[in-house]
Amino acid sequence: MDKETFAALVTKQQRQLYRIAVSYTGSSADAEDVMQEALLRAWNRRNTLRDAAYFSTWLNRILINECKTLLRKRKRHVLQPDLPNISTPPPDEQAALLRAALFSLPEKYRVPLTLNLLEGYTLQEIASLLSLPLGTVKTRVARAKHKLEQEVSSHAQ
Amino acid sequence: MRNEELDRALGETPPSFVHRMDQTLRGLKEEKEMKRVAFCTVVLVTLITLLLCTTAIALVSQGLEWYYNNRFTAYQENEPEKYDAIMGHLQTEPPQTTPDDPDIQIAVTEASWAQEQNVLVISLLATARYPEQAELHPMWNLDADGAYVGDSAPAEVTEDSEDRSEHWLWTPEGFGPVDEMVAPGKQLLLLDCGTPSLDGLSLDLVGASMDAYINEDGAVHTVLEVSLDFLQDDYIERQRQLLEENPEFTFLLQNIETAQELQQRLKGASSVTCTIPYTVTHYTEDDTLLYTGGRTGEIRFTLNLDSVTLSPSA
Structure with missing residues (x-):
């Protein structure tokens, strides 16, 4: 898969990636971090994707794994635990x-x-x-x- | 519950998210065709690399450089300017007053005030004072996935494997009930470091994050990261605006006051006393004691601020 195709497929599911990442992490900043990690990992492993029809699920799985890793590695002190730290009101x-x-x-x-x-x-x-x-x-x-x-x-x- | 309602509840996708995605996609590189290299060259390069790596590992073992190169590599890979700033401002073994703690030995090993990248990083190492009697673990490694649900958990086994009523502990050897993970006859000690204070003012107002794990030497390595956002020119204005939009968030008022005071105190200062509170808890099955009965302590060190810059209005 070339860079243009990859970028086009990713951009198509931009909103979905945000929703999953922010639902998982509860933070816009963390959502950005995991998204970036997931995209880089997906790009490096794109040869493991056998069927482009499954791109969306495949990328979501990588994103979810990154969310899990981030939360495990960096257990944030949530300063206001009742409030998700989401930048858009x-x-x-x-x-x-x-x-x-x-x-x-x-x-x-x-x-x-x-x-x-x-x-x-x-x-x-x-x-x-x-x-x-x-x-x-x-x-x-x-x-x-x-x-x-x-x-x-x-x-x- | 309709999906449109949930979608609206999450708000618009932030422009910063879109921008970062675009940036990441633009930065992707296609692999170049590999050139053939002579076998002897490969062997030679491998040997030299191994030699250099061994030396490097010995030098940087377990410090912040090791941390950002091995455990948390996101900066190194994706925000190299942040990584460089943290490494560029490293203060090793800063002057400090170590507490005379009956259970643990704890010290600040490194700190980095990287204001140009908005981040303060502090690294601490702690070990059990009497390792033959006790094992020290990070508090975060107890039920690390938040699975423990206390006495309200159903007593019978359910199909949800995480609905259990006993605490589990993550260790370098794996994950399991406390009794199985701690060496027989040893007391489990749990360490939890809190948010640092500068000159007595807690940095709770800004984003703080923490990572804690057992390193290869068996010590608890804690890395605290604090955002220096409160030093930004427009921080107070942003907080005021947020407060106007959400008057019920009264903590924002406190944020503004603390930020103003911190800006005043740091203006022109060349160093500041940084205090890190911590709690050591002897593991007990009584949850009230476990989560509120720990003994608190603090460690103080002098943080060099030679790179602080504040706007004239601050």
């Missing part, structure tokens, strides 16, 4: 409530939930992306939805 109060509720979920619930609801991955695909048993993913997505609804209603009160 939510557009309105309802979005702000949902953002607060989403980031009050532990990462192990938040990530499968966003992959499922936001990125449209099936539970089986999420299991593969996160290297988790299918049963675990099912449990986590179900609990995440339940917890998110609880959080949204408690934040709204």
Whole structure:
């Protein structure tokens, strides 16, 4: 794959990469770091991608691995633990409530939930992306939805 | 819950993210065709490289240079100017007052005030004072993935393997229950370093990050990174603007006050006393004691500020 094709495919899923990275890390700055690491790693390993049709999932898997590595290596002191450190403000109060509720979920619930609801991955695909048993993913997505609804209603009160 | 709602909750993709992506993509290089090299040349170059590497490893083993070249390589690979600035301002074994701690020996081994890249880095090494009786590990290595869920965890085994009610510890040998990971008969000590203060003013207002791990010598190596964003000309203005938009974020008011005071104190200073708080906790299964019952201490050192620049308005 040449540089132009690679760049075009990456740019096409720019928003998706941001959403996954920021959902995972809770920080715009960290999202940038992991995105950069993931792109460099993907470029260096592009010969391992057998079928370009799977580029998106392949790149997302690399990004998720980078997120995991970053969080494990650099366990950030979150100064205001209730607030995700995202540089772009939510557009309105309802979005702000949902953002607060989403980031009050532990990462192990938040990530499968966003992959499922936001990125449209099936539970089986999420299991593969996160290297988790299918049963675990099912449990986590179900609990995440339940917890998110609880959080949204408690934040709204 | 609709996906459009979740999408909106995450906000717009920041321009800095887009810019960094473009920059990264532009910087990608296609491999050049390999030239054939004579076998003897390869052998010779390999031998010389091995010799140089051995010497280099001996010289930089376990310090910040090793850290940024081996454990956290993102700066070295993607932000070389930041890496160069950190290396260029290294202060080795700065003058310090080491605490007379009953459980551990701790020292600041290196620091780097790289203002042009907005970052202060501090490196600390700690070991158990009585290694025959205790093992020292970073607090972060206990349940490193946040899996421990305390007494509320279901007692029965569930299909979620991380729903367990016992603490697990990461060590260089692997990951497992505390009893299995710590040598028999030894007490587990857990070290947690906090956010540094400059001249008594905590740097909590800015971004701080921490990494801690067991190095090859068995010591706990902690690397603290603090953003020097508060020295930027427009920092206070940005905080004020943020506060106007989000009046409920009252911590921003504190940020502004602390930044103003820090700017005043650092103006013209050639050095400053940097204090790093830490907590040593004897592992216990009582979670209240585990997370609040640790003994606190602090280590102070003199940080050279010869590269500080502040705007005239600061």
